[in-house]
Amino acid sequence: MDNDTTSGLVSHYRRIWLYLFVVAALFFLILPILIVIPMSFSDSRFLDFPPDSWSLRWYRQYLTTPEWIDATFVTLQVSFFACLLSTPLGVAAAYGIHVSGWPLMKRIQVLLLLPLMVPHIIIAIGLFFVLANLHLINTLTGLIVANTMLTLPFVLVTTLAGLRNFDMNQEKVARSLGYNRFWAFILVTLPQIKGSVVSGMLFAFIIAVDEVIVALFISGGLNTTLTKIMFTALRDEIDPTIAAISSILIVTSLVVGFAASFVNRDRRQ
Amino acid sequence: MAPQAIGTDSQFTPQTGRRVEATREIRRERLKMFGLTVPALVMVTLFLGVPVAWLFGLSFYEDGQFTARHFTRMLEDSSYSRSLWLTVQISVAVTAFAMIVGYPVSYVLSQLPRRWAAIGLTFVVIPFWTSLLVRTYAWLILLQRKGVVNDALMSIGIIDEPLYLVHNVTGTIIGMSHIMLPFLILPLYANMKRIDLSLVKAAHSLGASPTFAFWTVYFPLSLPGFLAGALLVFVLSVGFYITPAILGGGRTIMISMLIERNVNLFFEWGAASSVAIVFLAVVLGIFWILNRFLAVERLMGE
Structure with a gap:
C-alpha cells in the first residue's frame, strides 16, 4: 500500500x-x-x-396529527405518479437522443436538462401563473405535472448513461430476426438497461418527495405537501415533530439511494 | 436538376437511386427518433418554457402597457443592489469554502484503494441524497444558542458565551457550505481519477521535488475539474432559497428571496419577473460557460 x-x-x-x-x-x-x-x-x-x-x-405527535398525515399522503401520491410519468417520458427521450445521430438532438438534450439549471424560484412563480390559468393550483394534478417536469432530467441522464454502455447491435439483431422496434426494445434492450432506468426512477421519486420551492407556490389547502408544511413550520419555530419527520426522510433517502446505486451496479462493471 | 440531364445515364444510375432511398431512410429514422423526445419536450415547454416566457412578457408590462420601468427600477432602488451584493458575497464565501475543503478530500479519495475510496465517497454521497430541507433543519438545531455547536465550543473553553450562529449571514454560509461541498467533490473526484499519476513520478525522476511536481504537473491537470466544480457551486449557491430563508432569519435576503417577497409580500409581479429574467440570463450564462468544462449531466454526481 x-x-x-x-x-x-x-x-x-x-x-x-x-x-x-x-x-x-x-x-x-x-x-x-x-x-x-x-x-x-x-x-x-x-x-x-x-x-x-x-x-x-x-413520532407519536407526527402520527396523530391529521395535518401531517394528510400531507404525507399528498407527497407520496404526487411523487409516485410523477416518477411513474417521468420514467417513460425520460426513457423514450433518452432512446431517441441516443439512437439518432442528428446534431439537433444534442440541443434537445440540453433543453430537457433545463429543469436542473433554472433556479427553482423562477420555475415556481412562472408555474404558479400557468397552473392558475389551467385551474390546477392546489390540485394533485398540478403537483404531479410539475414534479414530472422537474424529475424528467434525472431519468433522462441515468438512462442515457445506461444506453451508452449497451451494445445497440443486440437490438438490431433482434429486429433482423423479426421483432419490430418496440418489442426489440422491450425484450432485448430494456432488460439490460433496467438498472439505470430503475435507479433514475428511484431518484425521480426522492427528488419529488424533497421538492419544496415549487410546492410552496402551487400546493395548498387539502393538497399541501409535507415539505411545504415543514418549511412553514420551520420559519416560525423549532417544532421537534420536524426532527421525527426529518429522521424518517433521512432513512427513506438512504434506503432509496442505496437501492438506486445497488440496481445501477450492472453498468459500472 | 436541369431537365436535359434526366435522360443521361451518368445522372441517374441505380446507385444514386439507392443513395436517395438511403437519405430518405435516414430522414425517416431521424423523424421517428425526434418523435420519441416530443412528449418530454412538451412537458418541459408547457411547464417550464411557457412560465418563463410569461415572466419575460410580464417584466415589460404595467397596466397593459409596454414599460422598461421594472428594469430601470432595479438600477435605482438600492434594495436590489444590496440583495445582489449579499448574494455574491455569500456565494463567493461558500465557493471558497468548498474549494479549500473539497480539493484535499477529492485528492485523497482519488488515490485511496478502491474499498476505502468507496467508504469515503459514501460519506460524500449520503448528504447529497438527503433532502435539502432536512439538512437545513439539522443546522438550525445544531447552531441554535443552546445547540450542540455552542455547547461544544463552550465546554472546550473557546468561548464563554454562546455565539449567534444562526438567523444571520453566518448561519446561512455554514449551512450552504455543508450542502454545496459534495457538488465540488464529486466532479473533481471524477476528474482526478483520470489523471495519470506516472506523470508526477516522471517529473520526480527528472529532479522535481514532490511539492514542485504537484504544482507543475498534478495541479494543472486537475484544474478543469476544480474550476468546473467551483463554478457549479457558485451558480447553484446564487439560486439558493430554502437555506437562507430558514437560517438567515428573514434578514438575509438573497436574490431568490427578493423574487419571492416581491410576489408574496408586495404582489409586485412586474418587479419579481424583471429580477427573475435578469437572474435567469446570468445563471444560464454561467451554465453555458460551465458546459465547456463539464457535461451538465454531472450535476447529479454521476
Missing part, C-alpha cells in the same frame, strides 16, 4: 495531517445529518444532544 500516495513520493506518515483533515471534512459532511436521528428521540422540547431522556413522543 505504500506506493499509493501521489506516485509514492511522499510517505503516508508525512502527510498524516492531510488524512486527518480529510477525515474531519468527511465527518463534517455526515454528522449534522446523523445527529438529527438521536435528537428526534428526545423527550424535551428543546432537542438537546445527547437527550436527557428518551421517548417516542415526537
Whole structure:
C-alpha cells in the first residue's frame, strides 16, 4: 500500500495531517445529518444532544396529527405518479437522443436538462401563473405535472448513461430476426438497461418527495405537501415533530439511494 | 436538376437511386427518433418554457402597457443592489469554502484503494441524497444558542458565551457550505481519477521535488475539474432559497428571496419577473460557460 500516495513520493506518515483533515471534512459532511436521528428521540422540547431522556413522543405527535398525515399522503401520491410519468417520458427521450445521430438532438438534450439549471424560484412563480390559468393550483394534478417536469432530467441522464454502455447491435439483431422496434426494445434492450432506468426512477421519486420551492407556490389547502408544511413550520419555530419527520426522510433517502446505486451496479462493471 | 440531364445515364444510375432511398431512410429514422423526445419536450415547454416566457412578457408590462420601468427600477432602488451584493458575497464565501475543503478530500479519495475510496465517497454521497430541507433543519438545531455547536465550543473553553450562529449571514454560509461541498467533490473526484499519476513520478525522476511536481504537473491537470466544480457551486449557491430563508432569519435576503417577497409580500409581479429574467440570463450564462468544462449531466454526481 505504500506506493499509493501521489506516485509514492511522499510517505503516508508525512502527510498524516492531510488524512486527518480529510477525515474531519468527511465527518463534517455526515454528522449534522446523523445527529438529527438521536435528537428526534428526545423527550424535551428543546432537542438537546445527547437527550436527557428518551421517548417516542415526537413520532407519536407526527402520527396523530391529521395535518401531517394528510400531507404525507399528498407527497407520496404526487411523487409516485410523477416518477411513474417521468420514467417513460425520460426513457423514450433518452432512446431517441441516443439512437439518432442528428446534431439537433444534442440541443434537445440540453433543453430537457433545463429543469436542473433554472433556479427553482423562477420555475415556481412562472408555474404558479400557468397552473392558475389551467385551474390546477392546489390540485394533485398540478403537483404531479410539475414534479414530472422537474424529475424528467434525472431519468433522462441515468438512462442515457445506461444506453451508452449497451451494445445497440443486440437490438438490431433482434429486429433482423423479426421483432419490430418496440418489442426489440422491450425484450432485448430494456432488460439490460433496467438498472439505470430503475435507479433514475428511484431518484425521480426522492427528488419529488424533497421538492419544496415549487410546492410552496402551487400546493395548498387539502393538497399541501409535507415539505411545504415543514418549511412553514420551520420559519416560525423549532417544532421537534420536524426532527421525527426529518429522521424518517433521512432513512427513506438512504434506503432509496442505496437501492438506486445497488440496481445501477450492472453498468459500472 | 436541369431537365436535359434526366435522360443521361451518368445522372441517374441505380446507385444514386439507392443513395436517395438511403437519405430518405435516414430522414425517416431521424423523424421517428425526434418523435420519441416530443412528449418530454412538451412537458418541459408547457411547464417550464411557457412560465418563463410569461415572466419575460410580464417584466415589460404595467397596466397593459409596454414599460422598461421594472428594469430601470432595479438600477435605482438600492434594495436590489444590496440583495445582489449579499448574494455574491455569500456565494463567493461558500465557493471558497468548498474549494479549500473539497480539493484535499477529492485528492485523497482519488488515490485511496478502491474499498476505502468507496467508504469515503459514501460519506460524500449520503448528504447529497438527503433532502435539502432536512439538512437545513439539522443546522438550525445544531447552531441554535443552546445547540450542540455552542455547547461544544463552550465546554472546550473557546468561548464563554454562546455565539449567534444562526438567523444571520453566518448561519446561512455554514449551512450552504455543508450542502454545496459534495457538488465540488464529486466532479473533481471524477476528474482526478483520470489523471495519470506516472506523470508526477516522471517529473520526480527528472529532479522535481514532490511539492514542485504537484504544482507543475498534478495541479494543472486537475484544474478543469476544480474550476468546473467551483463554478457549479457558485451558480447553484446564487439560486439558493430554502437555506437562507430558514437560517438567515428573514434578514438575509438573497436574490431568490427578493423574487419571492416581491410576489408574496408586495404582489409586485412586474418587479419579481424583471429580477427573475435578469437572474435567469446570468445563471444560464454561467451554465453555458460551465458546459465547456463539464457535461451538465454531472450535476447529479454521476
